[in-house]
Amino acid sequence: MSWQINGSYMETCNCDYLCPCPLTGLSTTTHGFCLFAMAFNVERGSFDGLALDGRRFIVVGHTPGNMGAGNWSVGLIVDEETDSRQQEALAAIVSGEVGGPMANLAPLMGHFLGVESQPIAFEGSNGSWSVKAGSAVDQALEGVAGLGGEQMYLDNVGHPVNNRLALATAKRSHLHAFGFDWDQEDGRNNGHFAPFDWRG
Amino acid sequence: MSWQLKGKIVGACSCKMSCRCLLGPAEPDQGWCSDLQSISIEQGSSEGVDLGGTRAAVGLQLPGDFFGGVELARLYLDESTSDSQRTELEAIFKGERGGVWAGLKDAIGRWLPTTVTSVQIDTGDSPSFSVGGVGGTTLTRLKTSDGRQATINNAPVAEGFAIDVVELAQAEKSLWKDPEMREWENWGFGRVEAFNWSG
Numbered sequence: 291m292s293w294q295i296n297g298s299y300m301e302t303c304n305c306d307y308l309c310p311c312p313l314t315g316l317s318t319t320t321h322g323f324c325l326f327a328m329a330f331n332v333e334r335g336s337f338d339g340l341a342l343d344g345r346r347f348i349v350v351g352h353t354p355g356n357m358g359a360g361n362w363s364v365g366l367i368v369d370e371e372t373d374s375r376q377q378e379a380l381a382a383i384v385s386g387e388v389g390g391p392m393a394n395l396a397p398l399m400g401h402f403l404g405v406e407s408q409p410i411a412f413e414g415s416n417g418s419w420s421v422k423a424g425s426a427v428d429q430a431l432e433g434v435a436g437l438g439g440e441q442m443y444l445d446n447v448g449h450p451v452n453n454r455l456a457l458a459t460a461k462r463s464h465l466h467a468f469g470f471d472w473d474q475e476d477g478r479n480n481g482h483f484a485p486f487d488w489r490g
Numbered sequence: 491m492s493w494q495l496k497g498k499i500v501g502a503c504s505c506k507m508s509c510r511c512l513l514g515p516a517e518p519d520q521g522w523c524s525d526l527q528s529i530s531i532e533q534g535s536s537e538g539v540d541l542g543g544t545r546a547a548v549g550l551q552l553p554g555d556f557f558g559g560v561e562l563a564r565l566y567l568d569e570s571t572s573d574s575q576r577t578e579l580e581a582i583f584k585g586e587r588g589g590v591w592a593g594l595k596d597a598i599g600r601w602l603p604t605t606v607t608s609v610q611i612d613t614g615d616s617p618s619f620s621v622g623g624v625g626g627t628t629l630t631r632l633k634t635s636d637g638r639q640a641t642i643n644n645a646p647v648a649e650g651f652a653i654d655v656v657e658l659a660q661a662e663k664s665l666w667k668d669p670e671m672r673e674w675e676n677w678g679f680g681r682v683e684a685f686n687w688s689g
Binding site: 307308310312313314318434435436437438440441442443444445446447448453457 | 634649
């Protein structure tokens with residue numbers, strides 16, 4: 291059995307920019323806990339012969355302390371056109387049970403809260419990205435540039451999505467799903483975006 | 491006349507991991523910033539004086555973040571520095587020879603007199619630096635499990651020093667004391683940076 295998915299990713303979390311997780315091995319948060327929504331737009335994908343092209347999904351979660359301390363509560367939101375077999379495939383990928391980058395995080399996931407279906411719009415280009423999933427998720431971010439106007443990046447920080455992460459600040463983060471309630475529009479919290487290419 | 495310096499910086503500041511100034515206008519962890527960058531000059535010359543192999547350090551004291559300017563600075567030169575090398579290095583770092591340090595000249599309020607002391611720098615896999623009488627620290631490079639160096643690219647403050655890539659490291663906590671500057675402790679942020687300056 292083999293699988294691969296690639297496409298675009300964007301994320302916001304509740305840490306003040308810059309989230310210290312990538313630089314401290316998940317050992318620090320800026321507010322003592324973490325709320326996050328990692329959104330993926332699969333351009334090409336397959337799972338044991340099952341096509342995953344065009345699927346969109348969002349991994350949302352909460353950690354009661356530093357991410358590295360574990361006990362994550364995680365839910366999966368899939369786009370409403372995802373059929374049941376695709377849903378099972380995406381859940382297996384996200385949980386890490388079929389290998390791939392998320393397998394390293396599997397020991398930290400204490401509670402899987404289930405799968406919810408929503409219409410998901412994933413939009414953006416260059417340094418501006420937004421994702422809306424019905425009333426569950428509405429988030430947007432803007433890339434941060436250096437003095438010369440070039441996008442800032444972190445390289446080789448062990449993030450599961452990509453070795454190269456673009457840095458961003460969130461323009462808005464709204465999460466209302468699986469019992470999570472998070473609304474933030476002060477522009478202080480963190481974001482990342484990157485292409486991704488996962489396989490297992 | 492022109493000058494050129496090529497080498498590596500090993501530095502630490504008063505922030506935790508990661509320095510927030512590096513990312514743009516931001517409040518440093520202590521509300522203020524103190525920074526010490528040791529400068530290992532592998533190749534260089536100025537006004538016909540060979541500067542290859544010289545070692546220097548620049549201590550900076552800032553009331554806020556880097557974008558708010560530097561109130562005090564001091565140049566430290568290794569005791570092996572000759573008089574002619576000292577003349578050129580002082581002129582370069584104080585912005586009198588043009589180039590990147592001239593661009594920073596107006597941002598630095600006052601230079602304290604240069605201190606000649608032992609400046610030791612290791613830019614390798616276990617970076618470290620020490621400035622005699624002031625302090626020293628050892629850094630642990632931040633790497634992936636398969637050994638790739640973590641970096642931050644296009645960070646605004648680094649670009650101000652004409653540095654595109656900052657190699658990230660965790661600095662061992664230590665105390666820094668210069669009798670004419672604010673005493674400070676580095677809380678974890680360290681870095682190694684390649685530079686290629688000219689003017």
